[in-house]
Amino acid sequence: AQSVTQLGSHVSVSEGALVLLRCNYSSSVPPYLFWYVQYPNQGLQLLLKYTTGATLVKGINGFEAEFKKSETSFHLTKPSAHMSDAAEYFCAVSDPYDKLIFGTGTRLQVFP
């Protein structure tokens, strides 16, 4: 069975600083991995996904994530935080023909 662990329910950074949101997964088959972002009172929006191929995945809004099989990780990064990045971020795992399993989320705060 698949599972996802997001380390840190809250992360705070200064504007312009590096953003690093951690995600580790467990999967018995090659996983599909996703990061979603949720702004207040809205649904989830896909940031990026990894299915196969290149392990460094680029997404929207300057975010990227790297799939590291040896570490079973899929951490989300952005070189320079912007105030508009403040939101809740969810990592999710799915095997190719199964349902999504979500982590518990990480709330990102960005301070001026």
Add this chain to the structure above:
Amino acid sequence: DAGITQSPRHKVTETGTPVTLRCHQTENHRYMYWYRQDPGHGLRLIHYSYGVKDTDKGEVSDGYSVSRSKTEDFLLTLESATSSQTSVYFCATRPREDQPQHFGDGTRLSIL
């Protein structure tokens, strides 16, 4: 939002009453999902559908039923609402197994 409309967006009701939430999509996606979102739990799958009249249970299906009589509509029913079902409910769709899910804006349900 892939043409997903959830209704109502907000509802307050009393324990023991029946409640139906509607998810309507305009993209003709085959797969539809209902999730609930609670603090500290991320999103948890309630039920899902892989076609008209084809539905299955998710992780937290007790106390919920669903119906899908048309491709575009997926209904979630709480037969006799309880306070533990107070939550934010999200509908999601996807066209194929290898595509990411798209989310609606959610329904905030309060059961007093």
